[in-house]
Amino acid sequence: MTIYGLGLLAACFLAGQLIGEVLGRLIGIDANVGGVGFAMILLILANDKLQRKDLMPAATQQGILFWSALYIPVIVAMSATQNVVGAFSGGLMAVVAGTIPTAAMFFLIPVLSRMRQPKEKKS
């Protein structure tokens, strides 16, 4: 049943977010630390386990796949609720502080993704 898949996704989401909240509290900051990441790991593991036991029929998977198909539309809705006017009204300091450090980090992506290369010779 589709709702089982949705329920599984909801369970992983809540458990992961809860871990993130507790972790944030434990280290004493007012933020969720890695909640989405923990939820994703839980979902990957649960999905793997259930598929092995043949407990993930197509209908159940559908409850999760529906949401991943809606991912881009949700992101479009999110873009439409960003404070774009505010971003430009913070003045030059805000624009410079938002762009230059980010541009610097962009150049580090190839450096970091090349670091794994020696290990991956088989391809």
Next chain:
Amino acid sequence: MSTWLETFFVQNGLIVAFLTVAVIMLVASFISRHLTKKKIPDSAVAIVLGLILAYVGGKISSGNKGIADVSIFSGFGLMGGAMFRDFAVVSTAMGASFDEIRKSGLIGLLSLFIGVAGTFAVGAGLAVAFGYTDAKSITTIAAGACTFIVGPITGAAIGAESHIIAISIAAGVVKSILVTIATPALARSIGLNNSQAAMAYGGLMGTTSGVAAGLAATDPKLVPYGAMTATFYTGLGCLLCPSVLYYLVTLATR
């Protein structure tokens, strides 16, 4: 608009948002196919259309939630809010491989520390260049260069002035928009085409909304890997900026 009609749309706000986004996607796919000959993916066009809508909404309402501040489009606040966004992001993990994540977990972790510290350092340097001399302002602006959540949390923790906190939020929003737009354009030249690179990218950029939108427009298959590391960035930033990094700034400005 007559009030009963407005009330009708507000009461069905989330559904209005569904329909509006569907229309945006349709328009975006048309623009992508016919005006850019598929050179710019339709999701990238749709996200830019969303940002334009956010600008228009912000101008009309002078609020800070983009189009969601226009009453009939208030459903955008729910559809594009953190709950739906995170739920959809988590669902993409169905297509992710745990082995890939484990294989490049260390690089992901490294990218997080480099991402927070590097962004902070460059941000702090720029704040100094702009004439800020007190440690609180420098730290808050540099934290805002990380994400628009790290900035205000850091500023509040160390007691920065409110207009400095406003600058830090604006810097974070500028970053998130920049990452959204620049990622699909630069993806090829920085080798952003595999799960490892996506994890490094998520850790270096960190802005969950920018990473999520940027990767969605680049290659949806990479989304779970980038989102996985990016989700730890804000937490790490909130941990390091008001503590260790602030301390280093006070030493440097003394």
